[in-house]
Amino acid sequence: MTKPTVAVAFGGRSSEHGVSCVTAGGVLGAIDREKWNVVALGITSEGRWTVASDDPGAWAIVDGALPTVADDGETVLLPVSAGNRSWRVEGHDGSIRHLADIDVVFPVLHGPFGEDGTLQGALELLDIRYVGAGVLASAVGMDKQFMKTAFKDAGLPVTPDVVLYPGEHPEGHIADIEALGLPLFVKPARAGSSMGISRVDDLAELEAAVAEAVTHDPKVLIERGVSGREIETAVLATETEVRVSPAGEIVTGGDYDFYDFEAKYLDDGDVRLLCPTTLPAGVADVVADYARRAFRAVGAEGLARVDVFVSEDGVVTVNEINTMPGFTPSSMYPRMWASAGVEYPELVQVLLETALERRIGLR
Incomplete structure (x- = not known):
């Protein structure tokens, strides 16, 4: 049988361009090339879609510097109509060549112009299947004001x-x-x-x-500000079930007052990620319940990471949901699933298989 083709889309116009590239490296390294044809779609900081390297090593952090998608002057062209799977490339001289017939897109863009429903909307217009949250869930998950409104409507406690x-x-x-x-x-x-x-x-x-x-x-x-432990939970949803991972915990030290950008991606000494972490049984149950309810509150699909605070007296407050969490092998999302026995390649395979079963067209 012909292998399906997945396009991993990454980079983009947001300030999280480099983080997206690092996430792409992790995903590209985890896809089973015996089961999938792989196309790497890099989006430059200016918004040009290009054919990028599908070598995971090309997207690693080197000496503290995040990778970026270079503009090679060629442009990837999306299909011209709904149901058309043919993607093409416009060369430097204006010539057009076939790139691939793409079955599913794995969009690992973070932030605006990718994680916020805009890319998802473009794919929906063309009936292209993709991994992760749909248009509305992506938009609500990106906007912290409306995210918290959805949480409150679902009866979840949030910070004032x-x-x-x-x-x-x-x-x-x-x-x-x-x-x-x-x-x-x-x-x-x-x-x-x-x-x-x-x-x-x-x-x-x-x-x-x-x-x-x-x-x-x-x-x-x-x-x-909320005083408490920073606890995260990974959610994985298929057509038949919504699963929640054991909780993980972020412990910062040194000069960090909170888990900021440098602590997340560039520090290797003063940040500890505990997967799984230890919580009292009753509190662990609440954290898992809140993760499921937060996932459903925004209408998420496929995957998400839900972050909460747990106070000294066991009160749980929901901080946010991330509908396309960091996905490098060392990121919290895959590490939490690894602690439950679901290794990184298996996780990626489940997400791709689920996306291939996704309904397209009118929902």
Whole structure:
């Protein structure tokens, strides 16, 4: 039988371009080439779709530098109509050549223009199957304001916050912000990988923190800080079941006040990832229940990572859901599944098989 073809799409226009490339390296290394033909679709920081290297080693972090998709001047062309599986490439001279008949896309883009429903919408228009959350779930999962609205509607506890809409200044909301108490966390509403997040221990630091967040998104969330353990849970969904992994825990040390971008991707000494971690039986049950409910609250599909805080007295607060979590072999999502006996290649295989069974066209 002819092997199906998967296109791994990565890079993109967001500030998480490099993180997406590293994730792609992990996925490319895990796909069983005996079962799948593989095409690597790199999207440059300017938005050009290119044919990239499918060598996992090409997308590793080297000397603390994240990889990037280079613009080689050629452009990948999507199919011209729904149901057409033929992808083509426009060369430097304007000539067109066939690339592949693609059966499923594994989009490992993080942040806007990829994880937020935009790429998913383009694939839906063309009846192309893909891994992960659909348009609405991706968009809600990307926007922390609406994500928390969905969580609250599902009865899940979240941290109090104040939203600054584009162009608003914190001075116009100072009474509500002061009521949150200190410390505060200032976040871009639609970004990931801890990009643009600042901890504020003094209101004198607030304006600078908001300015940093705005460089990533004009809409900003100011949240009450929560004291507690940072616990994560991986969710894996097929057509017949939603599975939840054992919980993992992030423990930061050194100069880190929280699990920021450097701690996630560039530090190898002051951050410990415990998979699985130890929680009291009752608390572990609550964490697993909240993970399932958060997954369903946004209408996620395929995979997600749900992050919560657990206080000293066992109170669980939902922080966020990530509909396309970091997916390198050392990332928390695959590590949590590995602790349950599901190794990285098997995890990727399940996601691809599930995507091939996905309904296309009108749902």
